[in-house]
Amino acid sequence: MKKKPKRIGLAIVGAGRVGLIRGELAARHPEVDWIGLAEINPERGEIVREKCGADFVTTNFRELLSRPEVNAVVVSTDEHLHVDPVVFASERKLPMLIEKPLATDLAESASTLAAIEKSGVDAVIGYTQRFRRRWLVAKEKVKSGALGEVTMVTSRAFMNRLVAIDNYKRSDNRAEVTPMVISGTHALDIVMWLMEAKKPVEVYARSVNKALGPTWQGVDGTGYTITFDDGAIYHGVISWALPEIWPGAVYSLEIGAVGTEGVLTIDDTHRDIVLATNLIQAEGYSPDKRRHVDFLTSYPVGDMALGELRGPMREETNSWLNRVSLGVPTQHATAREGHNRLMLTKAIDLSAKLKRPIKLPITPDDMKQAG
Numbered sequence: 001m002k003k004k005p006k007r008i009g010l011a012i013v014g015a016g017r018v019g020l021i022r023g024e025l026a027a028r029h030p031e032v033d034w035i036g037l038a039e040i041n042p043e044r045g046e047i048v049r050e051k052c053g054a055d056f057v058t059t060n061f062r063e064l065l066s067r068p069e070v071n072a073v074v075v076s077t078d079e080h081l082h083v084d085p086v087v088f089a090s091e092r093k094l095p096m097l098i099e100k101p102l103a104t105d106l107a108e109s110a111s112t113l114a115a116i117e118k119s120g121v122d123a124v125i126g127y128t129q130r131f132r133r134r135w136l137v138a139k140e141k142v143k144s145g146a147l148g149e150v151t152m153v154t155s156r157a158f159m160n161r162l163v164a165i166d167n168y169k170r171s172d173n174r175a176e177v178t179p180m181v182i183s184g185t186h187a188l189d190i191v192m193w194l195m196e197a198k199k200p201v202e203v204y205a206r207s208v209n210k211a212l213g214p215t216w217q218g219v220d221g222t223g224y225t226i227t228f229d230d231g232a233i234y235h236g237v238i239s240w241a242l243p244e245i246w247p248g249a250v251y252s253l254e255i256g257a258v259g260t261e262g263v264l265t266i267d268d269t270h271r272d273i274v275l276a277t278n279l280i281q282a283e284g285y286s287p288d289k290r291r292h293v294d295f296l297t298s299y300p301v302g303d304m305a306l307g308e309l310r311g312p313m314r315e316e317t318n319s320w321l322n323r324v325s326l327g328v329p330t331q332h333a334t335a336r337e338g339h340n341r342l343m344l345t346k347a348i349d350l351s352a353k354l355k356r357p358i359k360l361p362i363t364p365d366d367m368k369q370a371g
């Protein structure tokens, strides 16, 4: 079989931590000929341009996305700032990899999805954990029926509060920065992906805010139960308020899925590789002076080794570049799935706020009526 790969001119909008990772990976991809960056912070833009060997840098994403070289786009701005570049890129019919969540406001997420679907462009969302081998193997087993009919799923996501503090620091709208919308969405996506044939019909949730509430007006964690139309249930818990000294730099996740014929348990807590040192560790988000023990590999994007990022975000980025270049199918979340995850996380937060069950799906009007 002869393959005729399409050469790629890649635009990266938002050259922060993730934009830099995607850019460095793209620079090594054989089909990428040209990389352009849009970054509102010019100093940061210059640093990333140099690190990726990018060909072009601007502070204006519209200028970048209007360049003739561009035929694919990564949108890696802050969570609440994806919408404008995504809508602009949709109008230009450019395929996109959009970081999660699609948006942080439900009405914006709906209008962004409408813009994507109207243009017919191929847009996928960066649910990176779909590229971690263990979740992929789990997906294969559930899909091929090894559990029989799945009836009950549980997930436990524990996160160092460094991640929450980083998010609260860089947001001007803290009410939208909840553990579900920003981080719980990863665990939720994995479970919903495992249960993709099922339709969620109701959610019931509660939140607590005693650790992050006083300083950051934030939410510590949320517990939720989603019921499906066939009677299956999914119970999840996320806390992003674990103390800074907690050895998991970022994310610890456990999932159990029970079916009529089998059970699947997945330990992604990273307790199998532990480092203790007198020196301060810099893995993941802002290093904390008090942390001298690390569960390695807990940074969801992957791990730096021998000067390169190894792990899920590398596989995800390369796989997406192959999707654009060769048209091969990949397991990326679609834009519609991305909107569905945002809707579910918003419904969970709404149920916790109103302290009552919420029928699914919810619409932007439901959010408005609830104030």
Ligand SMILES: NC(=O)c1ccc[n+]([C@@H]2O[C@H](COP(=O)([O-])OP(=O)(O)OC[C@H]3O[C@@H](n4cnc5c(N)ncnc54)[C@H](O)[C@@H]3O)[C@@H](O)[C@H]2O)c1
Residues within 6 Å of the ligand: 013, 014, 015, 016, 017, 018, 019, 038, 039, 040, 041, 044, 059, 061, 076, 077, 078, 079, 081, 099, 100, 101, 126, 127, 128, 170, 182, 300, 301
């Ligand atoms: N998949 C994963 O595992 C994973 C991990 C971390 C972050 N993320 C997601 O990636 C996205 C970026 O996160 P990050 O940690 O890189 O944040 P970051 O703050 O490091 O980077 C965001 C960058 O976007 C720039 N920016 C904002 N608006 C812009 C605009 N209109 N035009 C150009 N540049 C603009 C900011 O100046 C900043 O440099 C978020 O959506 C986040 O949730 C995903």
